[in-house]
Amino acid sequence: EDQVTQSPEALRLQEGESSSLNCSYTVSGLRGLFWYRQDPGKGPEFLFTLYSAGEEKEKERLKATLTKKESFLHITAPKPEDSATYLCAVHATDSWGKLQFGAGTQVVVTP
Amino acid sequence: GAGVSQSPRYKVAKRGQDVALRCDPISGHVSLFWYQQALGQGPEFLTYFQNEAQLDKSGLPSDRFFAERPEGSVSTLKIQRTQQEDSAVYLCASSLVPGQFYEQYFGPGTRLTVT
Numbered sequence: 332e333d334q335v336t337q338s339p340e341a342l343r344l345q346e347g348e349s350s351s352l353n354c355s356y357t358v359s360g361l362r363g364l365f366w367y368r369q370d371p372g373k374g375p376e377f378l379f380t381l382y383s384a385g386e387e388k389e390k391e392r393l394k395a396t397l398t399k400k401e402s403f404l405h406i407t408a409p410k411p412e413d414s415a416t417y418l419c420a421v422h423a424t425d426s427w428g429k430l431q432f433g434a435g436t437q438v439v440v441t442p
Numbered sequence: 443g444a445g446v447s448q449s450p451r452y453k454v455a456k457r458g459q460d461v462a463l464r465c466d467p468i469s470g471h472v473s474l475f476w477y478q479q480a481l482g483q484g485p486e487f488l489t490y491f492q493n494e495a496q497l498d499k500s501g502l503p504s505d506r507f508f509a510e511r512p513e514g515s516v517s518t519l520k521i522q523r524t525q526q527e528d529s530a531v532y533l534c535a536s537s538l539v540p541g542q543f544y545e546q547y548f549g550p551g552t553r554l555t556v557t
Contacts, residue, residue: 365546427497433484434482
């Protein structure tokens with residue numbers, strides 16, 4: 332059965348303190364791994380899609396990487412506006428396109 | 443341009459009532475998804491449409507849940523005889539084309555509270 336596990340559940344950072352979020356996945360075949368950001372009371376906001384092991388993508392202070400078993404979201408020198416829940420999801424080859432999400436990592440960045 | 447919109451944003455229903463939740467996808471997006479998100483959890487897949495065809499409804503939790511997209515644009519998720527366990531945020535997402543590589547864009551969600 333496909334499974335997505337994110338760690339840690341919560342992360343509290345000082346402004347400027349870099350860190351990484353982990354997404355471990357088990358899937359029969361991977362079409363894509365997605366990272367989303369979700370603010371309270373809002374829908375998930377698309378960040379990145381990664382398709383194959385070794386791929387990396389960057390956007391401002393965020394960098395996502397992918398291996399055959401896990402993905403990391405690195406936050407470099409975070410600012411308070413980076414506070415949000417970060418969700419990881421996989422699209423398996425045997426599905427029409429549904430995303431299977433992890434439970435998310437809640438990140439709080441304090442000034 | 444305009445994103446995915448959902449209405450109502452909040453809905454309170456008494457147990458046993460029927461509710462209808464609406465989703466307006468991004469114009470031209472072929473694929474439409476419904477997800478259910480419980481507090482503190484990631485979204486869980488409910489159903490998928492490609493144009494007006496419902497190709498996957500494997501995530502619908504019971505036969506009380508019904509979704510339609512009759513003209514391949516706006517979609518409605520209907521829940522009959524609501525139960526307390528139906529309380530959650532219902533998210534709609536759309537993507538441009540079906541296929542191997544695409545991104546899903548989410549609406550703000552409808553928060554359903556069943557009392």
